[in-house]
Amino acid sequence: xxxxxxxxxxxxxxxxxxxxxxxxxxxxxxxxxxxxxxxxxxxxxxxxxxxxxxxxxxxxxxxxxxxxxxxxxxxxxxxxxxxxxxxxxxxxxxxxxxxxxxxxxxxxxxxxxxxxxxxxxxxxxxxxxxxxxxxxxxxxxxxxxxxxxxxx
Numbered sequence: 001x002x003x004x005x006x007x008x009x010x011x012x013x014x015x016x017x018x019x020x021x022x023x024x025x026x027x028x029x030x031x032x033x034x035x036x037x038x039x040x041x042x043x044x045x046x047x048x049x050x051x052x053x054x055x056x057x058x059x060x061x062x063x064x065x066x067x068x069x070x071x072x073x074x075x076x077x078x079x080x081x082x083x084x085x086x087x088x089x090x091x092x093x094x095x096x097x098x099x100x101x102x103x104x105x106x107x108x109x110x111x112x113x114x115x116x117x118x119x120x121x122x123x124x125x126x127x128x129x130x131x132x133x134x135x136x137x138x139x140x141x142x143x144x145x146x147x148x149x150x151x152x
Contacts, residue, residue, distance in 0.1 A: 074109050074118050081109070084121050093120035094130070 017027045035042050050057065067078040085107065091098040092107060099106050107121040110130065122130065133139050 070109070074111055075116070076109070076118055081121070084118075088121055092123040092126050094122055094126040097123045097125075 013027050013030055017024055020026070063078060070076050070078060070081055089096065089098075093110070107123060108127045110119045110122045110127060111117060112119065132142070
């Protein structure tokens with residue numbers, strides 16, 4: 001079978017997919033049939049493609065997961081996160097620590113647990129410290145402890 005007839009068959013399958021309501025099922029059946037007839041060839045082609053593009057796949061996967069997580073937890077998109085990051089000079093809003101990996105920023109989204117309002121981006125250390133400071137009882141105990149330690 002020549003390459004031209006393969007391309008023509010693929011184009012015809014796409015046309016059928018677009019024209020008929022059940023076209024998607026037909027295309028899937030054809031793809032499944034081709035895969036089972038040429039399993040080793042398909043696996044080899046997929047391995048070669050992945051070897052060339054694994055970084056692209058990883059980055060796309062990370063961006064998709066990150067975007068969904070940000071939207072679900074905080075109601076912001078990845079673009080809004082990046083905008084906040086640039087406004088803060090690519091670092092923590094409190095201490096200014098810059099993230100080591102620019103593709104995967106380690107800064108956490110700081111938000112009010114009562115209202116859900118996003119306040120900024122913080123490093124892990126500042127985010128934990130702020131969480132404890134917001135607990136007034138714990139903060140008073142910690143302050144008294146430090147005063148007692150330094151006064152002795």
